[in-house]
Amino acid sequence: MYAMTNAAGTSARTSLPMPRLAVAGARAAATEADPLERLCSTVKVERNRTIYFEGDEAAHYYRVRSGTVRLCKVTEDGRRQIAAFLTAGELFGWTDQDVYNYSAEAVTDVTVEKYSRARVEESVKASPSMGRRVLSLLSNQLASAQDHLLLLGRMTASERIATFLLDLVRRQRTAGNGGASIDLAMSRKDVADYLGLTVETVSRTMSALKRKGIIAFSEPEHVELKQNTTLARLAMAA
Amino acid sequence: MYAMTNAAGTSARTSLPMPRLAVAGARAAATEADPLERLCSTVKVERNRTIYFEGDEAAHYYRVRSGTVRLCKVTEDGRRQIAAFLTAGELFGWTDQDVYNYSAEAVTDVTVEKYSRARVEESVKASPSMGRRVLSLLSNQLASAQDHLLLLGRMTASERIATFLLDLVRRQRTAGNGGASIDLAMSRKDVADYLGLTVETVSRTMSALKRKGIIAFSEPEHVELKQNTTLARLAMAA
DNA sequence: CGCCAGATTGATACACATCAATTCTCGTGG
DNA sequence: CCACGAGAATTGATGTGTATCAATCTGGCG
Numbered sequence: 001m002y003a004m005t006n007a008a009g010t011s012a013r014t015s016l017p018m019p020r021l022a023v024a025g026a027r028a029a030a031t032e033a034d035p036l037e038r039l040c041s042t043v044k045v046e047r048n049r050t051i052y053f054e055g056d057e058a059a060h061y062y063r064v065r066s067g068t069v070r071l072c073k074v075t076e077d078g079r080r081q082i083a084a085f086l087t088a089g090e091l092f093g094w095t096d097q098d099v100y101n102y103s104a105e106a107v108t109d110v111t112v113e114k115y116s117r118a119r120v121e122e123s124v125k126a127s128p129s130m131g132r133r134v135l136s137l138l139s140n141q142l143a144s145a146q147d148h149l150l151l152l153g154r155m156t157a158s159e160r161i162a163t164f165l166l167d168l169v170r171r172q173r174t175a176g177n178g179g180a181s182i183d184l185a186m187s188r189k190d191v192a193d194y195l196g197l198t199v200e201t202v203s204r205t206m207s208a209l210k211r212k213g214i215i216a217f218s219e220p221e222h223v224e225l226k227q228n229t230t231l232a233r234l235a236m237a238a
Numbered sequence: 239m240y241a242m243t244n245a246a247g248t249s250a251r252t253s254l255p256m257p258r259l260a261v262a263g264a265r266a267a268a269t270e271a272d273p274l275e276r277l278c279s280t281v282k283v284e285r286n287r288t289i290y291f292e293g294d295e296a297a298h299y300y301r302v303r304s305g306t307v308r309l310c311k312v313t314e315d316g317r318r319q320i321a322a323f324l325t326a327g328e329l330f331g332w333t334d335q336d337v338y339n340y341s342a343e344a345v346t347d348v349t350v351e352k353y354s355r356a357r358v359e360e361s362v363k364a365s366p367s368m369g370r371r372v373l374s375l376l377s378n379q380l381a382s383a384q385d386h387l388l389l390l391g392r393m394t395a396s397e398r399i400a401t402f403l404l405d406l407v408r409r410q411r412t413a414g415n416g417g418a419s420i421d422l423a424m425s426r427k428d429v430a431d432y433l434g435l436t437v438e439t440v441s442r443t444m445s446a447l448k449r450k451g452i453i454a455f456s457e458p459e460h461v462e463l464k465q466n467t468t469l470a471r472l473a474m475a476a
Numbered sequence: 477c478g479c480c481a482g483a484t485t486g487a488t489a490c491a492c493a494t495c496a497a498t499t500c501t502c503g504t505g506g
Numbered sequence: 507c508c509a510c511g512a513g514a515a516t517t518g519a520t521g522t523g524t525a526t527c528a529a530t531c532t533g534g535c536g
Binding site for chain 2 (some may be wrong): 146
Binding site for chain 4 (some may be wrong): 355425426427437440441442444445458
């Protein structure tokens with residue numbers, strides 16, 4: 001199962017131990033059973049189904065167990081922006097507001113853990129370490145979103161693609177995979193809506209990178225990074 | 239030479255050799271001489287001075303007391319993206335990570351309250367309601383960052399301007415002001431870098447709105463909204 | 477085999493960037 | 507008080523990166 005393919009926020013800052021932050025609480029005293037585990041029910045969602053809609057009452061929090069989830073927003077006239085792709089271990093829907101700000105959809109078939117918000121809040125009240133974890137989560141998501149702002153506001157198409165691909169390997173690598181090859185869980189349209197481009201531009205830009213020998217792919221969903229450094233130079237970053 | 243911690247577009251070297259005198263006073267005040275408020279010290283920062291740099295160790299949290307602060311990031315070649323403008327009462331620098339993800343700069347002369355991170359964390363541990371507030375703050379910041387993604391990724395210039403102006407009135411109104419008129423604390427360049435446009439496009443777009451009678455202004459920094467509904471239609475939103 | 481959705485490639489259009497003058501505002505000094 | 511300069515804002519002329527419109531091409535599946 002090639003689930004761990006995706007990209008969420010661009011995360012350049014420190015080499016933080018990627019996902020797992022939900023599981024591997026910062027504090028060492030994690031001996032007791034995770035209180036979260038007792039609060040959740042497991043739900044399967046089919047590819048392209050919506051998990052919740054923007055504007056829905058935020059009654060549940062979620063964690064990805066397997067597959068890829070996208071957070072997105074669509075305008076009346078159909079323009080779509082994807083804020084993040086999420087994979088195993090990552091939390092979503094953890095808002096303080098009373099409704100969700102973004103819709104959550106299954107990119108692939110996914111399994112998610114669903115937590116009653118009320119219960120989680122009790123549990124947070126009971127154990128401060130829980131609160132700490134949620135806070136850490138939100139802080140990371142905020143940092144990713146902010147990095148994404150720079151990408152959408154100021155980067156060229158090829159910089160966006162390069163950044164995206166490098167993000168993917170970085171996340172995949174920390175997830176255990178050692179090679180410089182990526183399995184895209186999402187379509188070109190998804191990539192385009194994540195990067196603020198059109199499908200055509202994504203396709204053209206990737207073809208150009210391929211022509212130059214910087215990346216390689218025969219099926220669209222499996223990409224190999226041939227010249228990591230060239231790609232990194234393209235991605236530029238701050 | 240040290241006036242340019244902000245330097246708009248002209249290839250402002252974002253590197254470290256920047257004078258940190260904005261913080262110099264504060265750094266000296268590491269003695270925490272304030273006997274009244276044990277957690278915070280008050281710091282004044284001049285217009286266009288940097289409060290902290292992206293990448294600095296995140297040792298302090300902040301709150302705006304007066305003036306306007308911008309959170310921004312600059313690329314090597316001088317492209318700049320502003321993630322947010324903050325005004326009285328708003329918190330910033332509240333990250334869980336060990337370094338700041340974005341620089342914070344004074345748009346106008348500002349007064350900020352500075353909190354020792356370590357102390358705040360103690361205090362959070364002691365009173366869960368504190369943690370709740372920080373969480374709420376981060377949650378809101380995340381939501382607005384995500385909304386900003388849609389703007390940068392999918393909106394046209396006039397939609398961006400309209401959205402921006404409406405945001406400003408909304409925030410100003412909650413701050414007490416009742417009229418449909420706005421005082422821009424920031425320059426056109428700042429607006430441009432917030433909206434992912436160029437100064438020229440911002441200027442042209444606003445002139446166009448003026449010509450159509452949707453807004454009005456004689457000095458660039460004071461704008462009146464004449465046709466709120468037209469503007470709202472332009473802003474579209476989801 | 478033929479259909480269909482996704483991906484790629486090509487031709488052209490356009491929104492915004494870029495380059496280039498003014499114009500406006502304000503602070504400074506003669 | 508006014509000339510002066512400097513930075514910000516506006517306006518104009520032109521360029522260009524990406525969108526849009528329009529064919530193919532490809533692979534999976536009934």
